[in-house]
Amino acid sequence: MSTTRLHNGTVKMKTPSGKAHYGFDAPGVMRGLLAGGLGGLVLGIAAALLATGWLRAAGVGLAAVAGVPLILGLSMVVYGLIGKQRMRDHMLGLIDWRGDERVLDIGTGRGLLLIGAAKRLGRGGQATGIDIWRAEDLTDNSLDRLAENVGAERVENAVTLLTADARKLPFPDASFDVVLSLYCIHNIEGRADQDAALAEIVRVLKPGGRALIGEWLPTHRYAGVFRTAGLTVRGSRTHFATALTLMWLVDAEKPALITQPERKRAHV
Known part of the structure; x- marks a missing residue:
């Protein structure tokens, strides 16, 4: 043990359970960035591959824009694990x-x-x-x-x-x-x-x-x-x-x- x-002078008993874990910061933001970025990327790629004309161009643009939140979300994961x-x-x-x-x-x-x-x-x-x-x-x-x-x-x-x-x-x-x-x-x-x-x-x-x-x-x-x-x-x-x-x-x-x-x- x-x-x-x-702070109140009492003690709290804890049994060492191996390696410490420090968690992921702003988990709601991290999940939102990952979900939004991945969803936008999938939709954008699908539109770029399957649509024609301006819808194809819009799909390419959506995929490019979706990369920003996806990269930020992934960087938050990497930060939590290593950074x-x-x-x-x-x-x-x-x-x-x-x-x-x-x-x-x-x-x-x-x-x-x-x-x-x-x-x-x-x-x-x-x-x-x-x-x-x-x-x-x-x-x-x-x-x-x-x-x-x-x-x-x-x-x-x-x-x-x-x-x-x-x-x-x-x-x-x-x-x-x-x-x-x-x-x-x-x-x-x-x-x-x-x-x-x-x-x-x-x-x-x-x-x-x-x-x-x-x-x-x-x-x-x-x-x-x-x-x-x-x-x-x-x-x-x-x-x-x-x-x-x-x-x-x-x-x-x-x-x-x-x-x-x-x-x-x-x-x-």
């Missing part, structure tokens, strides 16, 4: 780990980033995962599935799980050395609420801490919010080749506090 600490692990490894590889970091994973889902970070921690380190576990965001998305993955990967002593809203994080200021999030912030409806979540990331990040936010949409606006809040944006760029699907990543750092001796040296 393995135990996973929950998300590649993206996790890339994101975590950007951090120079000491082992004693306090890590927050926002929108942890089934624990992809949370567990990956926990494996890089040693004594004194702790990884906290928060989510509201909506079914439409990830296949079989639940706290129970996350706890099973934590047990399967045997990192239960390094993680804490919490149901919480990213727009109002239940942590004091400057609580975390690293804040991670992957395919989460865009699920918050409304720009104002998204900005509130980004402001919370800034608030709970320690001076000198890093925030890494991966999204399927461009992250340049997130970068602007971080800059306005005083963070140094190290990059906001595409990572299609890594994720094998649509992916942008913003990497930001909170300025370190200047100690009194450093201030004196700076003014000499």
Whole structure:
């Protein structure tokens, strides 16, 4: 048996069941793209082969257009099978780990980033995962599935799980050395609420801490919010080749506090 600490101090018993499974993101969207793309492709090819005149031309056009959602849907499948692990490894590889970091994973889902970070921690380190576990965001998305993955990967002593809203994080200021999030912030409806979540990331990040936010949409606006809040944006760029699907990543750092001796040296 393995135990996973929950936010209320209780423990949930989970029996390791082998390999962890991290699911497919936005399953409804993925299925819709695959079904729509495949259906359009079949109809288009049929019209192109069987019809004449303008119907044949329309069939060719339909088949070509249907290829777009089909490719996007297939890329989501590939991301779920391979790409998300590649993206996790890339994101975590950007951090120079000491082992004693306090890590927050926002929108942890089934624990992809949370567990990956926990494996890089040693004594004194702790990884906290928060989510509201909506079914439409990830296949079989639940706290129970996350706890099973934590047990399967045997990192239960390094993680804490919490149901919480990213727009109002239940942590004091400057609580975390690293804040991670992957395919989460865009699920918050409304720009104002998204900005509130980004402001919370800034608030709970320690001076000198890093925030890494991966999204399927461009992250340049997130970068602007971080800059306005005083963070140094190290990059906001595409990572299609890594994720094998649509992916942008913003990497930001909170300025370190200047100690009194450093201030004196700076003014000499």
